[in-house]
Amino acid sequence: MTHHPRLRDPRLRGGPIAIAIALTLASPALAEVKIGFQAPLTGPAATDGVSAKTAAQMAAEKVNAGGGVLGQKIELVTYDDQARTDEAVFTANKLVGQDAVQFAVSGSYSASGRAAAPIFQKAGVPFISAYGVHPDITRSGNYAFRGVHLGPPQGRAAAKFVGDNLGLRRVSIVTMDNDYGQATVEGFKSAVDQFGIKVLGEYSYSLKDRQFGSIVASVKRDNPDAIYVTGYFFTAAPLVSQLRSAGIRAPIVGSQAFDAEKLLEIAGPAVEGVYIVGGLDRDRDMPELKDYLAEFQKRAGYAGENVGATVYSAIRLMADAITSAGTLDQAKVRDALAATHNFPHLAGELVSFNALREINMPMNVNVVKDGKFHHHAWIDDLKLLAPPTE
Amino acid sequence: MLYYVDLAFNGLIFGCMYALMAVGLTLVYGLLRILHIAHAAVYAFGAYVAVIVANGTGSIAAGFAAAMVAAACLGMAIYRLLYQPLLGYPPYVAMIASIGLLVFMEDGFRIAFGEQGLTFAHNPYPTQLHEFAGLTVNTVQVAIIAAAVVCLTLLALFTTRTRLGIAWRATVSDAPIATSFGVDAVKVRYLNFAIGSALAALAGALIGLLNNFVEPTMGFVVSYKALAIIVLGGLGNLQGTLIASLVLGLVESYGTIFVGRYLDRDAIAFLFLIAVLIVRPKGLGGIKTA
Amino acid sequence: MSAYATSVLAIIGINVMLAVSLNMITGFCGQFSLGHAAFYGAGAYAAAFAAGAGAPAPLALLAGVIIAGLLGIVVGFASLRLRDDFLAVTTIGVSFLFVGFVRKQPWLGAEMGMSKIPSSGLGSEGNALLILACALLTIALSLYVNRSWMGFGFRAVGDDEDTARTVGISVGAYKLVAFTLGTAIAGLAGGLYAYFTQFIVPDTFGFIVSVTLMAMVVIGGTGSTIGVAIAAVALTLLPEVVRFTNDYRLLIFGGLLVLVMRFAPGGLAGLGRAVLVKARGK
Numbered sequence: 001m002t003h004h005p006r007l008r009d010p011r012l013r014g015g016p017i018a019i020a021i022a023l024t025l026a027s028p029a030l031a032e033v034k035i036g037f038q039a040p041l042t043g044p045a046a047t048d049g050v051s052a053k054t055a056a057q058m059a060a061e062k063v064n065a066g067g068g069v070l071g072q073k074i075e076l077v078t079y080d081d082q083a084r085t086d087e088a089v090f091t092a093n094k095l096v097g098q099d100a101v102q103f104a105v106s107g108s109y110s111a112s113g114r115a116a117a118p119i120f121q122k123a124g125v126p127f128i129s130a131y132g133v134h135p136d137i138t139r140s141g142n143y144a145f146r147g148v149h150l151g152p153p154q155g156r157a158a159a160k161f162v163g164d165n166l167g168l169r170r171v172s173i174v175t176m177d178n179d180y181g182q183a184t185v186e187g188f189k190s191a192v193d194q195f196g197i198k199v200l201g202e203y204s205y206s207l208k209d210r211q212f213g214s215i216v217a218s219v220k221r222d223n224p225d226a227i228y229v230t231g232y233f234f235t236a237a238p239l240v241s242q243l244r245s246a247g248i249r250a251p252i253v254g255s256q257a258f259d260a261e262k263l264l265e266i267a268g269p270a271v272e273g274v275y276i277v278g279g280l281d282r283d284r285d286m287p288e289l290k291d292y293l294a295e296f297q298k299r300a301g302y303a304g305e306n307v308g309a310t311v312y313s314a315i316r317l318m319a320d321a322i323t324s325a326g327t328l329d330q331a332k333v334r335d336a337l338a339a340t341h342n343f344p345h346l347a348g349e350l351v352s353f354n355a356l357r358e359i360n361m362p363m364n365v366n367v368v369k370d371g372k373f374h375h376h377a378w379i380d381d382l383k384l385l386a387p388p389t390e
Numbered sequence: 391m392l393y394y395v396d397l398a399f400n401g402l403i404f405g406c407m408y409a410l411m412a413v414g415l416t417l418v419y420g421l422l423r424i425l426h427i428a429h430a431a432v433y434a435f436g437a438y439v440a441v442i443v444a445n446g447t448g449s450i451a452a453g454f455a456a457a458m459v460a461a462a463c464l465g466m467a468i469y470r471l472l473y474q475p476l477l478g479y480p481p482y483v484a485m486i487a488s489i490g491l492l493v494f495m496e497d498g499f500r501i502a503f504g505e506q507g508l509t510f511a512h513n514p515y516p517t518q519l520h521e522f523a524g525l526t527v528n529t530v531q532v533a534i535i536a537a538a539v540v541c542l543t544l545l546a547l548f549t550t551r552t553r554l555g556i557a558w559r560a561t562v563s564d565a566p567i568a569t570s571f572g573v574d575a576v577k578v579r580y581l582n583f584a585i586g587s588a589l590a591a592l593a594g595a596l597i598g599l600l601n602n603f604v605e606p607t608m609g610f611v612v613s614y615k616a617l618a619i620i621v622l623g624g625l626g627n628l629q630g631t632l633i634a635s636l637v638l639g640l641v642e643s644y645g646t647i648f649v650g651r652y653l654d655r656d657a658i659a660f661l662f663l664i665a666v667l668i669v670r671p672k673g674l675g676g677i678k679t680a
Numbered sequence: 681m682s683a684y685a686t687s688v689l690a691i692i693g694i695n696v697m698l699a700v701s702l703n704m705i706t707g708f709c710g711q712f713s714l715g716h717a718a719f720y721g722a723g724a725y726a727a728a729f730a731a732g733a734g735a736p737a738p739l740a741l742l743a744g745v746i747i748a749g750l751l752g753i754v755v756g757f758a759s760l761r762l763r764d765d766f767l768a769v770t771t772i773g774v775s776f777l778f779v780g781f782v783r784k785q786p787w788l789g790a791e792m793g794m795s796k797i798p799s800s801g802l803g804s805e806g807n808a809l810l811i812l813a814c815a816l817l818t819i820a821l822s823l824y825v826n827r828s829w830m831g832f833g834f835r836a837v838g839d840d841e842d843t844a845r846t847v848g849i850s851v852g853a854y855k856l857v858a859f860t861l862g863t864a865i866a867g868l869a870g871g872l873y874a875y876f877t878q879f880i881v882p883d884t885f886g887f888i889v890s891v892t893l894m895a896m897v898v899i900g901g902t903g904s905t906i907g908v909a910i911a912a913v914a915l916t917l918l919p920e921v922v923r924f925t926n927d928y929r930l931l932i933f934g935g936l937l938v939l940v941m942r943f944a945p946g947g948l949a950g951l952g953r954a955v956l957v958k959a960r961g962k
Binding site for chain 3: 419423425472475476479481482483484485486487489490491492493494495496497498501614617618621625651652653654655656657658659660661663664667668671672673
Binding site for chain 1: 392393396397399400401403404500505506507509513516517519526528597600601602603605607608610611642643644646647650651654655656
């Protein structure tokens with residue numbers, strides 16, 4: 001395109017406004033790639049929603065700082081789905097209909113991801129569920145991907161950790177009674193024979209509970225070698241605290257959702273020595289991770305955890321797929337996503353997606369030492385972790 | 391065997407917690423026939439004041455004192471600004487307004503203090519353990535039981551031995567007659583809200599201390615249970631409410647272990663409520679007294 | 681019509697059906713029910729289960745209506761023994777019991793809910809139009825009942841039970857009819873919802889929904905069909921229209937409830953009447 005010297009100084013021309021408009025319309029820098037983003041900004045899941053939104057914004061900015069995708073900037077169109085299915089449906093329809101997003105990421109919980117996925121699938125919008133674990137999300141169709149381990153592989157990994165790494169046999173299970181907790185425990189139980197584990201007792205609690213006296217008494221009676229617990233920080237912290245207060249010394253192995261700074265703040269010294277299967281390895285020697293953690297702490301005011309990391313990586317993954325597809329054509333980007341290999345996910349090396357667009361990726365196990373999360377072990381038996389293919 | 395004692399003891403702690411909460415609720419109902427659902431917001435408010443003042447001054451005792459005083463003021467304000475003008479209307483008007491206030495305040499806590507909640511900066515109590523009779527308890531659990539016993543005893547003495555207390559009971563039983571005897575009904579109402587709210591704040595602060603965690607929605611969970619309790623106890627009946635609190639605590643403690651596979655915790659509590667009401671539609675308390 | 685507009689219309693229709701049917705129980709007949717979401721849910725799950733078992737849409741919807749209605753009769757019986765606040769708290773209990781039960785039943789999908797509900801064959805827009813038609817029918821029915829002898833009976837019971845009894849009105853029968861009618865319609869709404877979204881989870885039918893429905897009735901003006909319908913539409917649209925205030929959504933909702941109750945306890949209908957009276961007075 002030749003430069004006309006006259007245009008450089010619009011004041012010299014009559015009708016400067018018309019020219020300014022022409023310039024604006026012709027400028028490629030303002031064409032943007034819209035990525036739809038859903039997160040539970042209000043409601044019971046608001047803590048994770050805020051993490052998700054912060055992380056997503058950081059990822060988008062990082063991508064744009066590096067030149068964007070195919071020379072264009074990405075723009076996040078964010079909606080609050082309140083972790084509710086009908087809001088997820090509304091906002092997904094809005095993203096697809098009114099906002100005409102070309103790609104979408106869910107930074108929300110299972111049920112909303114499950115409700116939104118078919119809408120994106122029908123509209124041919126490549127979609128990544130960053131950390132929502134409802135199994136039917138990826139079954140919605142070949143445009144739906146998941147960026148986190150499903151519940152059952154997490155449970156199986158925990159069984160291997162308890163049986164092989166810790167060498168312990170008699171286990172009591174305490175689980176939250178939502179879909180995530182139930183699915184994870186099913187996975188754990190499916191692998192107990194393989195690792196020589198005997199389940200002494202299984203107890204469940206509601207996400208609203210903060211006092212676990214009856215469960216603690218039951219675990220005390222079981223007298224297990226180890227305790228496997230699923231829960232989010234607001235239930236895990238009081239539960240671990242109360243288990244220890246009751247004089248129970250057995251090692252506690254927690255699920256992925258334990259992995260939040262708030263856990264340490266609430267439970268204090270009681271959480272020392274607790275293992276977390278699927279926690280974020282903050283010690284990893286990865287420059288992008290270190291930058292992410294520093295920046296996230298600055299923006300959010302608390303330390304980064306799994307939710308934020310998975311959302312950040314999901315946005316990066318989508319941008320990466322667009323770049324490697326070399327086009328904004330949604331079908332080609334979908335194919336590029338499916339063909340992802342060895343992607344530098346913040347939580348580990350994302351080896352590949354399987355036929356059902358679930359991740360093949362090793363799982364980290366953290367331990368709480370000196371009041372901080374530290375890497376303890378990797379579970380990299382990808383066959384054990386293998387997600388279903390249909 | 392120890393296991394069942396352990397479960398019973400835990401039920402007792404739940405029960406004491408519920409009692410501190412429910413007393414305020416039943417006092418308000420007894421006096422005004424209003425289901426003061428916003429009481430749960432006062433409970434949460436107490437917890438927030440306690441943790442903020444404690445962290446700011448370094449003294450947990452100061453936090454508790456501030457919480458009770460502030461909550462008493464809040465309770466009286468709620469009466470004056472919200473309920474008093476609505477006394478002439480059908481009771482559901484006040485109830486809906488109360489629900490609205492609860493939702494408003496709980497979201498206000500979230501916006502003001504963050505979704506993640508607050509923790510006490512220096513709180514060694516939940517991990518201070520004491521052994522007795524084979525049970526292990528921590529300092530805060532002991533405090534909860536002590537607080538419940540002390541406060542309720544004081545309340546009982548107050549309503550039976552002091553002039554103001556007797557005037558209060560009279561007003562609850564029969565307001566017009568009490569007034570004709572020279573009792574200032576309005577003063578009694580303010581007292582009612584002040585005491586009930588202070589107790590709720592104490593309960594909230596204790597729970598915040600016990601969990602080392604104060605969160606915006608902490609009131610919701612307890613609010614419905616407290617309603618169930620005062621209905622179980624026979625609306626307006628103080629002794630009934632206490633009995634119902636303890637019974638519900640025990641039912642939940644045993645119920646979640648043995649029936650937890652089929653029903654979740656809230657459902658168990660309400661199933662128990664409904665079962666009792668089928669047999670005794672007026673609740674466990676019987677005749678209404680203050 | 682865009683998918684978004686379709687989904688908004690559908691949810692408006694559902695909320696209108698739910699609020700107007702609740703108004704029959706609470707507004708007309710004076711039986712305070714904070715458990716309406718349980719009947720909505722019962723209808724949804726019954727229809728979803730029947731559809732999954734192979735029943736065609738009309739039959740599945742009928743299943744929803746019947747199951748919800750039966751549950752309504754049961755609760756109706758409770759209302760015979762319990763008055764006012766006891767009843768209110770019992771209905772709260774019903775709301776929690778429903779969710780607490782469903783969440784633990786694997787055959788109802790437990791926590792994961794029931795997904796892949798078969799299509800009704802009408803398509804998205806067709807479903808939405810069906811819902812709107814049912815909503816209009818519900819309003820019409822409600823207006824008709826209000827003017828009929830049944831409505832008179834309801835109001836007598838709602839205003840003063842004891843006096844109604846002395847005048848020879850069969851209080852128990854009217855209460856049961858009110859509950860059955862209101863809950864059956866809620867069940868229909870549930871079935872329609874299940875077909876529209878093809879995915880239901882227990883949380884959709886929790887206590888907060890019961891509270892929201894009651895808020896619609898009270899803000900609309902307890903007893904006024906049109907007022908309640910308008911309130912249902914407005915409260916459904918409000919969060920969509922003022923999305924920029926989304927972070928303060930609950931604050932606004934709670935504040936609205938407080939303000940309306942404090943300054944206009946008659947709701948929209950009450951305000952409407954006051955305006956009319958003033959206009960005539962001029």
